[in-house]
Amino acid sequence: MDRVEVRTRFAPSPTGFLHIGGLRTALFEFLWAKKNNGKFILRIEDTDQARNVPGALENIVQTLTDFKLNPDEGFYWDGVVLEKGDRGPYLQSKRLGLYKKYAEDLVNRGNAYYCFCSQERLTALRSEQTAKKIPPKYDKLCLKLTKEEIQNKIKNNEPKVIRLNVPPNQQIRFTDLVHGQIEISTNDLDDQVLLKSDGFPTYHLAVVVDDYLMGVNYVIRGEEWIPSTPKHILIYSSFGWELPKFAHLPLLLSKSRKKLSKREGDVAVKDFLEQGYLPEALLNFVALLGWNPKTEQEKFTLDELIEEFSFEKLNKSGAVFDLEKLDWLNGVYIRELKIEELHLRLLPYLTETFTEFKKYPKEFLFKIIALEQGRLKKLSEIGERVRYFFSEPEFNPELLRWKKMNNEEIKQSLSDAKKIISNFEFQISKQEIEKKFLDELTGKDKGSMLWPLRIALTGLKASPGPFEIMEAFGVLPNGREIILSRIKKALSRFR
């Protein structure tokens, strides 16, 4: 059975950093291609010169690679942005000749026409229409131009665009893989500009021409494109091209239930990565927004997503992008990392906080990372959390107040600890340390007696337990001295 190869594409504009919504769209496009052993293409739609942002292309391509959503064709990242595939170029600004050719072809077929109207006229027309509460649409004035008039205007170099000639009174119907049947009347469609006066195409022309030329047969994109899909269908039909399948994904919404956008703040994928969300977790999370496996499974690897993905499992309504569950999921992923791997991923954050931390033995670093592994929600939290290992904390007796310990008890506890620690072979396991303490601590409530010690060691209200901390210090040659100095310092507060 020879089936047509499934070809999907992600086609962002390089107008800024890749954002969460784009990542999810790219993911679903990738999943569908991979599930069908097809091809995933990365095409860049830089047709609006005014909005192009330097560096955006690099960011998009690189970020996709961070998530292992590697394109089979188009742009990809290998230290620099590279391009591959035999249907390129995959940058629309390099395909201007094609769009011009197809636009003129459309004119010759009578499905498009030249328009010479000025911005002023269009603005006036629009405000007149909105004032009358009728839908703003171009009035097809330039369609009335004779061949000669058009030739003259072109000869005189008058600014011109090419508009789609939308026929009246037609119902455009298409089947959306997510939403089912959708029907829109051509009476509600405007004579969309296809080729701008600067020679660049608009999205509507470029997307159709490129999807056709690149063999894209599944158009998967955000729901905001539903209203313009009929225009695209009109163009496909004018050329007699076979329609792709359409799948319009439910929108990602901000907490205020608006379409997620750059304006809504923190949506750049790059920012999430920098805060220390793991790509695996972020991808897993974003996959579950608008899609579900119909089972109770929450954790998915990329391969599992490929295996499980289908359009029937997509849902139709927008999903709020809410960070709480992401934090939880990220914590789950962090906990599952091997210490060596976690250490590697933490390195940039540790370097940021403690420039000299590399002088410490790896064994020590592994130990303190293991201590915090269960507590981290984001990698970026590591610096604050392990600070007390690298610099002596303040002893704050206030932290003991709620324990209702009096000064005598605190002093007792600390001097007991001092004695115990001074007296044993230090490089021993946590269990041994713990046993020593439980054997030798005086005081009735041994649990409470450990509080002052922990506070002396960390200066924190919440932290790993004192035995684990001491075990970690035990790795250092001067570990005992560090601990004793902290206890002495704490004790000095009670003299």
Place this chain on the structure above:
RNA sequence: GGCCCUAUCGUCUAACGGUUAGGACGCACGGUUCUCAUCCGUGUAAUCAGGGUUCGAUUCCCUGUGGGGCUGCCA
């Protein structure tokens, strides 16, 4: 204003037309011989409204309402 999409706990979401409307996050409480975290357990909380169709609607249809999107020589 017009057109389109959409509607289950606070959030993400399950539920051949028949379920005590399920799970996850969050939150609360309890357990895990110190705190925090982890882990475990318990609890909390929803079918937008009104009409139909049906023996029976979360589910199908209609109307309304809410939410969202589009309505650019932006994408």
